[in-house]
Every structure is written in structure tokens, then in C-alpha cells.
Amino acid sequence: MKGGTIVADFSVPYLQLLDADGRLTGPLPSLADNPQEWLAMYRMMVRTRLFDTKAVNLQRTGKLGTYPPCLGQEAVHVGVGAALLPQDVVFPVYREIGTKFWRGVTLRDVLLYWGGDERGTHYVNTPQDFPFCVPIASQMPHAAGAALAFKLRGEARCALGYIGDGGTSQGAFYEAINFAGARGLPLVTVVVNNQYAISAPVRVQTACETLAQKGIAAGMRCLQIDGNDLLAVRVAVGEAAERARRGDGPTLIEALTYRLSDHTTSDDASRYRDAEEVTAARAREPMVRMRRFLEERKLWSDAQEAAWRAECSAEIEAAVQEYLTTPRQPVDSMFDHVYAELPRSLEWQREEARRFSGRR
Amino acid sequence: MKGGTIVADFSVPYLQLLDADGRLTGPLPSLADNPQEWLAMYRMMVRTRLFDTKAVNLQRTGKLGTYPPCLGQEAVHVGVGAALLPQDVVFPVYREIGTKFWRGVTLRDVLLYWGGDERGTHYVNTPQDFPFCVPIASQMPHAAGAALAFKLRGEARCALGYIGDGGTSQGAFYEAINFAGARGLPLVTVVVNNQYAISAPVRVQTACETLAQKGIAAGMRCLQIDGNDLLAVRVAVGEAAERARRGDGPTLIEALTYRLSDHTTSDDASRYRDAEEVTAARAREPMVRMRRFLEERKLWSDAQEAAWRAECSAEIEAAVQEYLTTPRQPVDSMFDHVYAELPRSLEWQREEARRFSGRR
Amino acid sequence: MAQISMVEAINLAQAWELQNDPDMVVLGEDVGVNGGVFRATSGLQQRFGAQRVFDTPLAEGLIAGVSVALAAQGLKPVAEIQFMGFIYPALDQIASHMARLRNRTRGRITCPLVLRMPHGGGIHAPEHHSESLETLLCHHPGLRVLCPSSPQRAYGMLLGAIRSPDPVMFLEPVRLYRLARQEVQDDGQALPIDRCFRLRNGDDVTLLSWGAMTVEAMKAAERLAKENIQCDVLDVASLAPIDFDSILDSVVKTGRLVIAHEAVRTCGVGAEIAATVAEHALYDLRAPVRRVTGYDTIMPLYRLENEYLPGVERIVDAVRATLVDG
Amino acid sequence: MAQISMVEAINLAQAWELQNDPDMVVLGEDVGVNGGVFRATSGLQQRFGAQRVFDTPLAEGLIAGVSVALAAQGLKPVAEIQFMGFIYPALDQIASHMARLRNRTRGRITCPLVLRMPHGGGIHAPEHHSESLETLLCHHPGLRVLCPSSPQRAYGMLLGAIRSPDPVMFLEPVRLYRLARQEVQDDGQALPIDRCFRLRNGDDVTLLSWGAMTVEAMKAAERLAKENIQCDVLDVASLAPIDFDSILDSVVKTGRLVIAHEAVRTCGVGAEIAATVAEHALYDLRAPVRRVTGYDTIMPLYRLENEYLPGVERIVDAVRATLVDG
Ligand SMILES: Cc1ncc(C[n+]2csc(CCOP(=O)(O)OP(=O)(O)O)c2C)c(N)n1
Ligand SMILES: Cc1ncc(C[n+]2csc(CCOP(=O)(O)OP(=O)(O)O)c2C)c(N)n1
């Protein structure tokens, strides 16, 4: 293009603190220099993975509905959890149980939800967090909206919106980040790039070399991180959240990770990807490296690992029992929450439902 | 962000060839070095502006429906027209009559459309071009789809999608450019940044310093141009179209211009912008500078201007007469094009419509 | 008490509530400095500031989605969709979230908000500016769908909508925005949002309509009164949930029913009313229920608009047919 | 002739037409290598190449919009929307362009294409995966809306849809995808796409349904036959435009009508049928038309799914009530 001058310049930084072997790649920012938190985060990753494995098994044995595993993505979810404060609000997709558990959502709640029971969205410990959101990307305008509410009220809080690599193709995603940029909202967007949207690899979604650069179109700060590096997640999201809370605007973070599992229990990933690819990805998974990091610092041992796993397994077993013995909701429950009060015209429909309850 | 490296770098170039005084800012690329075309383009700008003025008058006197003027944006529309080949396909919004006229859409067609008659979409000379598109941004997926058709069939054609600054806030816009990027489609996107979406200035839409950078999120080539510079438009769009036709992928061009008129004849722009701003913008409008450029090269004179204006006015007058004397469509026409064949269930509705025709 | 138009009434109701409910915010395209393309929010930003009355980017899905979260956060968004024909990009948020959030979370997170939108045709507007798409909303349980037909009802029902614990879709007939002026007391009194309004008492035929069609229905009723046919004219007003008690009472009284609406006939709200009435009052019906509706075609550009929109003639004809039938 | 399931029939029909119509392309989320989440496009990319069968980005609005232009360009897109619950982002394109392009341009640009989508519940799927939203489509003139209920009808109607000059929304009942196998001749023969199909002959009550509900309707009819109640069971199949001639013929014969559908009751297609029948055949009706439908609530998560979906019991009950009524 002759006669051209440059009117705008952008770059996308990348952050990794802990490499795949558990070695620090440089000095640790103070935000992540907290051994107590390392342990808590690592423990939560283990707990999450054990739960995840159990949930898949429950589905396989007909005791749970379709379930979307999070195997291999625990660092993103737990790191986000640790980076947030209770007053922040999380807008998840459907895979981020590590974040939910960190914030106090119970194991039973998650089982209930995927077990086909609306009561699984109760979240007594984090009452403003949104439940799972199935229509892809539709949670992002909510995240922006909550961020707007915080800004309008002058509250030092941030909204955290999750989105998948596939989700970045939906218009709602762009509308939300563009708005957050335009208004300088306290929104942290975490793009979980696990390389696939069901069977579609990222290259089907976009020609972009990074998903982080989507933030450039929203006029916002953006960066890419190693999403299997718990410390990088903790630092990048922590910094972004702090900026957001103090009024310095939104950030978009692309977290590179890999979905080691099938998309959901209904999916068969071997139809569309090679075993070698998965093997290679497994070598970069997030838990081993964090365990090494802790062990090298004498903060964790095989014995501790075994004890913690046993503790988690017992907790999970108890939650599963609780879940399995939770009676279904009464048929009335279909009508109880459609409106604040049942409209007259729904009364006779409720009568009909009651009359046929259990009689199909 | 500590420990950061840079993983991606971008910049947005800017192009202006003819400044507001009609002086070249540098050497003229061969694409635009065509005196015959300069004249044709200039003439079309004059014709467009005269038509536009007439259309506003017709609306004011109750002879035309709501009409969206293009005053001040003629260079974008005419430059785009000149940059395209007949086999290319245009997906307009509603203001781009300069492009339509260049491609052979008749004045009467445009009057008919804004006069409330569907026959105004006939376009005998450019039968694949899409008609005006009212739902903002919904034309962009069409442009991408046509580009996909060309690519699938191996045709050396491009699709040109128009979008306004306001339109860049709609998800459909991003979805379309992202797809075009992902598939390397022959799509040229022209973002007509006329500074306003009805009353909303660009800063309501986005924090971006350029709208061109939206293309970065689509992984595509992007640039910003002086949209009041006919030659810059001709060159930028021409280059982009050539690249697209020869398989080198999509380009997004932000054309900076200014809507000198009200948004439509239903709007009153004085409610939301200062007279000074408009005055300043008028000094940068596209026709004066092009006329100076031509006059300096002895290619145009006052006499020629007067003659051409007279010729256009006569043509416009004739088209207006044609339009005003075009009888309304029969009531049956409401039913004729809903399906390829009238379904049985619509027959009695057509009967009813006939029965009440003219009897309200 | 001033004589005001419907659009002024809508403006007043918003001003009242902005004044009295610190959580209320107004958002949408051009609602700020410009005061809305129909001036329904004129002066509100000036009076209440840009923190409470503000323009959004041009994206209806965003407006709806942001409103969901504002409501969940305890604010009370009253958002404008510039024309009902542009509701489509917002439908995912409306159907998947507004209508469902309460149910999904068993009442933990609710979504009390108002989406205001101009509705219907008759003003020679461009393509997509004259749509009557209430069915798309009424088919989604969890939403309330309202359509006032006078300045007074617009004022009171809008206040009722803003104060409702449910998400309310508030359809404003463009043709009535400035058609008639009426005395409206600006006293902050809400009207019920689950009721029909009786516009005229009659024993011969029940005539139901809403929005701009109520004006045609009333004209038809006046015309028919001269032939000594007395119509019981009801403004349905609350299109979801519908006040079937009042409708059935009237039909039981008259034995005849004509429904007039602008929307496309197939699966229009008229179909629901006709079906429900025929289900619950079949033996009271002395003639088939007749629907006078927009045709199952595309709303034409404006030159043929009046051929498309149901008018007095078609309503009168349907009422007479109903009397001949039975 | 092989015994095949509905999803296999859908696959075969697409393969047939891809083989015979060089302009046809298949697109959607996961339709390529993965062959669709229900395998409806399994093997097609392998056989016909990634130029003709390809994955799109995850954006239903884009899929619909791109299909509009592919069709306008003379290709024949057959696009998959992964579940009907995800149709919302595509509705603007469907309503504003697919349904209108022919009319808008007076026939200059047309939009012959097929949008396939899984429809309905009954497979214990997650939230938003069990929706029956046919009303949203049927309310838009310009579209054809089909819903087959057997492998054979799926095969023939899909071919009819692909060859139609109109845009066709093709709703595939997920519950039937693998429920039953049937001999289907893979001969490229299309079935009409503007007709009801009679599934059972009877003189006592007309029983209408579509999609997965036809299975429940047939079971109900068998049960009722044992009580000597003979149902005339019709699969409506073409939900827009509807074949009212066949429906009215049947109702005139039986004098009684029960309609069963999964979708929400209010403004469901059942309302349209009930209203039209009561308008055209009121005096033939010996009892009120009864609708057995999904309730006006949110389709619950799967533990209560069977309480929500109309089943044999409710249909049987409605038919009996119709006989008692009249
Ligand atoms: C609007 C919409 N379309 C389609 C689907 C079906 N679907 C569920 S998950 C999924 C892929 C999502 O991919 P991504 O965003 O990368 O998230 P991931 O599953 O990898 O975490 C699709 C297509 C959906 N849930 N919502
Ligand atoms: C989906 C949709 N929403 C709202 C409108 C109403 N509307 C018409 S033009 C316009 C502003 C468009 O601004 P821009 O894209 O900058 O184009 P310009 O008018 O400046 O050429 C709006 C909001 C519309 N036509 N479509």
C-alpha cells in the first residue's frame, strides 16, 4: 500500500511462569509468591480432577446425564478461582467446576445440575455467581452487564466471563467485549483455548494467530498465557482483576490449554483427533508440573498426596450418595418459578400436570 | 506483566492520496492514474449528490418515504463502485446509492424503494447485487457467503460488504469477517465511518482508536483510509478487490468520512451535534477537492460543471416523473412472491385481500 | 391535568420511576441525548444524568444481555429496542435467559426488567419498521407481554411493568404514539398488568384487539352500533399471560367473538385466543370465532401498507359475518 | 432394501442429493469429520470432500446468513443447526432474509435452502437441547417448516425439501433418530412437502400430531382401539404451510379433534390448527378441540422431562374427554 503511514500499533504479550517440567521460567511476581495458596490451589486441582473422573464414571453407569469433563483444564479454572475475591462475580460456560468449587459451590450441586435437577444451581456460598450457561457465548453480555452494574454503583468488584475457543466465533462474545472496552468496565474475559469446539479445531474458527488479539477489536488490554501453568493463570487473572476493581478497565486473557477428555460424555474424540496429539498434550498437562514445583520446595510429598486423595475421594463419595438419594422435585416445581406468582392461566395446567404425574 | 514475551504484532496503515485542498500527498499509484476514470467518478459524485438533494426534497413534500441521505459520503460510494468489476457482488446497507448508480441501478429503482414499492429492488443491470439491507449488519454474513460461493467455484470475483461505524457493534459483523478470515475468502469489507450511528458518536460504540483494527480480530489485512478522498478509496478498494479475486484473501478497510446530513429525513441531527462540528467537517467533504484536482489538470471547468449538472437534473427530473407516475402494485403482489407457488392456504387470504382492496 | 400523547405518557412514567426508584436505569440506542427516535426518553438523560440514562452500542442482543445482568444485580433496567422488527438479535437473550433465569435457578437469580419497543405499522415506515411480533414473545413462558392502547394505559401499565418482579416486554403501538391526546394523571399509579380493559359494553359480539387495532375496533363498533349491533370491545392489553377469565365472561355473554390483530395470522395470538375460547366455551359460541389479521405474507413496503393492515372494513365485515353465521 | 433408522435415512437422502446435484453443499458445526453430533452427516465429507461438506465456525447466525448468500448464488446449502434450542442466533437471518428475500426482490433473488435441526425432547439431554420451537418458524410466511416422523418420510421429505424452490426448515425429532428402523428405498424419490400423512384410519376422533408425538399418538390410538374408539391419526408433517384440506376432511368425518404437540401450549401450532378448524368446521365439531401440549413452563431438566412431555396417558385422556364432551 503506497503512501501509507501507520496509525495504530498493537502487540500481544505471552506469559508463562512454570514450564511443563515444573521449573520457573523467571522470577515469581509477588501476586503468585504465596506457598499457602500454592498448596490450596494444587489441592483444589486434585479434588477437581477426582470429582471429574467420578462424574464421568457416574454417567457411564447411567447415574448422571451428559457431562462435560474438565480433564487437563484444571489450572485455568482453579487459578481463576484463586485470583478472584468473593465479591467478584463469575459467568461460566459449563466446564469450569474448579472455579465453582473454589468459590464454595458444593459437589452435590454440580451433580444435581448434570443429573437433571435445577436445584443444582443453588450456590449458597456464592449467591451472585451465574449458573452454567449452555447457549454458547450468551453469558458474555451478562458478564459485561454485571461489570456495568459495579461501575455504575462505584463498587470495587469485577466480573469474570469465561468463553471457549469455539465461543469466540459467536457475535455475542464480540458485542460484550466491545461494550466493556467502550465503557471501560471491570470485566476480565478468560478465553479458554482448549484447541477444540467439539470436533472443530481452532483453525476452523479463525485465522487469528492468537485468540488474545480479539481484544484489540474491543480496544482492550489483551494477553496470552500458558493456561496449564497455574501460576501464570493466578498472576494474569489476579492482575487483570485488580486493575478492573480499581477502575483501570477490562482485560482479555487467552489461556492456552488442551481438552484431554472427550467434549462431553456423548462425544467420541477419537473420531476427529489423533492419539499422538493427545499424548503430546498430556505431557503439558497442568497438575504434574505443579506437583513437581511443590515437591521440589518440600511443600508436598507422596504421603500428603495419598492422604489428600483419600480425603477427597471420601468427600466425593459422600456427595454422590447425597446426590443419588436426593428425591426428585415434585411436579409442581415446573410451575413454581416461571413467574414470581403463578398466573391464573397456569393453574389448570398445574392441575393437569399433577393429575398425570407418574402416569405416563 | 512480568515474564512476558510478545507473540503477535499488528499495525494499521493509513492511506490518503488527495488532501482536503485537492493536492496529491505523494505519487499516484497506477491503479488510480486514470484521467478518464477520474472524470467518470467525479461526474458520478455530482449526479449522486443532485439525486440525493432531490430525494430529500421529495420526502419533504410528501412524495417519498423516509430517506437516508448520503451527503458527504459520495467518495466512498463512488470509489467503491469504480474499484469493482461487474462480476463482483455488492452487499450494501441503505445509503450507498453512489455504488448502485455506478453499477447501473436506475434512479427510478432507488426512488421506488424509498417510495414504498418493492419493485425498486429490480436492478436489471446488476442482477446479483443485493438490495438495501435495513437490519444493521445482517448483510455482512451474506457478503461472506457470496465470497464463499466464489471460492468454492474457483471464480475470480469478490464480494463487497458495506457496514457503518454503528454496525461494527453488531455480532453479525464480527461473525462474518471472522469467517472470511478463517476461510481466506474474497471479501472486501468497507467500514463507512461517518462518525455517527443516528445520534451516537463512534465513542459510544467502541474504545478502539480505529475501526480498521476490528480486522485484526478476524485475522485479516486491514487499513484505514481517508474516505473523502476518492482516489484513496479507488486505490485501497481496488487493491483489496484484486487481492481477493486472485485468492489472496480478505481485507477490511475503514473509510473515514462524515455524515453531513441528518441520519434520515426523520432525524434532526441538531439535537445531538454542534453546528461547528458540521462546519469543520464540510471543509473536508469529498467533492470540492476532487473538482480542484481535475480543474488544476484542466480536465474540468465551470462550463463543464454547469452542463453536467443540467444534464443530471434533467435525468433526475425524468426519473422522478417516471417514479411518480408508476402505478402502485396490485394487491395480489403481496401474495405473489411469498413462496415460489401460492400455497392453498393463502388462496382464500388473497381473495379476502382482493375483496377489501381499496375499501378501508 | 394535561392532555398528553401516548409517547409523552411513556416518557412521564419513566421519569416518575427514575425519580422514585434509585435502582432504575434507562438504556438503548439513541435514548440519551437524542431522547429516542420517537422521543420516548426525551429529556431523561438531561434530568437524571448519563449514569442512569445512557446510549448503548448498536446491538440489540447486547442490550438484552446486559439488561439481564443489571437486573440480576438488583438494578431495574428499562431498555428500549428501537423497533420491534429489530428484536431478533435479542431473542436468544430474551428466550434463553430473561424468560428462564428465575426458573433455572429456582428463584435464586431473577430478571425483573422492561424491554420497551415500538410495535406495528401504519406510519409509512421503511422495511422492518412495522412488525407485530408479539407471538415470538408470548410463546416463551416466563415473560409478560403487554401492549397498551391509550396514553393512560401506557402510563399506568408501564409503571406496572417496571415494578413487576417478572421480565416484561412492553409493546408500544407506533401508530398511537401521537394519534390522540388524553388527560393522564402523573401520580405514579400503576395499572394492573394481567387484565383486559373493556373499552365498550355490548351484548351482541365480543370484539378483541390490542395496540393500534383497538382504534380500528372501536371505529368498527361505532359503525356497527348504528346498525344496532352492540360490540363488547375489549383491549386484551396483557398478551401474556392472557386474562382469559374476562375474555370468556364476555364470550359467554355475547356468544360471538371476533379478534383483530396486525400480526401475521398463522400462530398469531389470535389463534391462541380462538383456540382457548373454543375449548372452554364451545357450547356458548353461536358462530365460528373470526380472526381479522395481517395476512400470511410479508408486511409490504408502505405503498400497500393499508392493504395489509386490518382496518375498519374488514372488522365490520367479520362482525356481520359472525351474526349471519349463527 | 435395508432396515434403517431415521438418522440413517437423513444421511442417505443427503448423500443421494450430493451425488446428483453438484450445487448442493452441506455445512454446519461438526458436520465434517465428526459427521454431526447425531451422525446425520457421517461419512459425507469423506465421500464428497471438504469443498462440499464442511464445518463452520460456531455461530448459528453466520451459518444461516452464509446459507442465504450461497443459495442466492445458485448453490444449494443444506445446513445443520446443532439443536433447535440454538436457533435463536439464526432467527434474524431466517426471518429478515430467508423468509423475505424472494418477496423483497419480487423474485429476483431467491433463497432455496434447507436448515436441518434436531427437534424436541425425550433423550435426557442437557438444558436447551430439547426445545420444540416450530411456532417461531411457522409464524414467518415465506418459510416451509417440515417435521418427519419415520425414516421413510424423513428420507422422502428431506429430498423434497432440498429440491424445493423455497427455504425449508427441516425439524428432526431427536427421539426418533434411532427409535425404530424401517425399510427405506434409497431411490431418490421425494415425498410431497405440503401434505399430511394418514397413519391410521378411524371414524371417531381425529388425532393430529407431528414429530416424536406421532409415536405417542399411535400408541394412544392402539390403546383406544381396544375400547373400540377408532382414531383417524394424521401426521401433520408440513407445519407451514399446513395442509388444512386433509385436516378438515378428517374432522368433518369424525367431528372430534385432539392435537398433541411437545411445544409450549400458548401460540403453539396446535392453537393455529384448533382455531382454523373451529373457524371452518365449527358446526361439524361435536366437542371442543382439545390440545395436549407441553405446559406453558420451561422444559425442565431431564429428571422431570417425562412429566413435561405429553405422553400416551394424556392423549388417551383427551380423546376420551372429547367423546364424553360431545
Ligand atoms: C449457541 C450454541 N450452539 C451450539 C451449541 C452446541 N455446543 C455445545 S459445546 C459446543 C462447542 C463449544 O466449544 P468451545 O467454545 O471451544 O468450548 P469447549 O467445549 O471447548 O470448552 C457446541 C457447538 C451450544 N451449546 N450453543
Ligand atoms: C438491527 C437494527 N437495529 C437498529 C436499527 C435502527 N437503525 C437504523 S440506522 C441505525 C444507525 C446505523 O449507524 P451506522 O451503522 O453508523 O450507519 P449510518 O447510518 O451512519 O450510515 C440504527 C440504529 C436497524 N436498522 N437495525
Ligand SMILES: [Mg+2]
Ligand atoms: Mg474449546
Ligand SMILES: [Mg+2]
Ligand atoms: Mg455511521
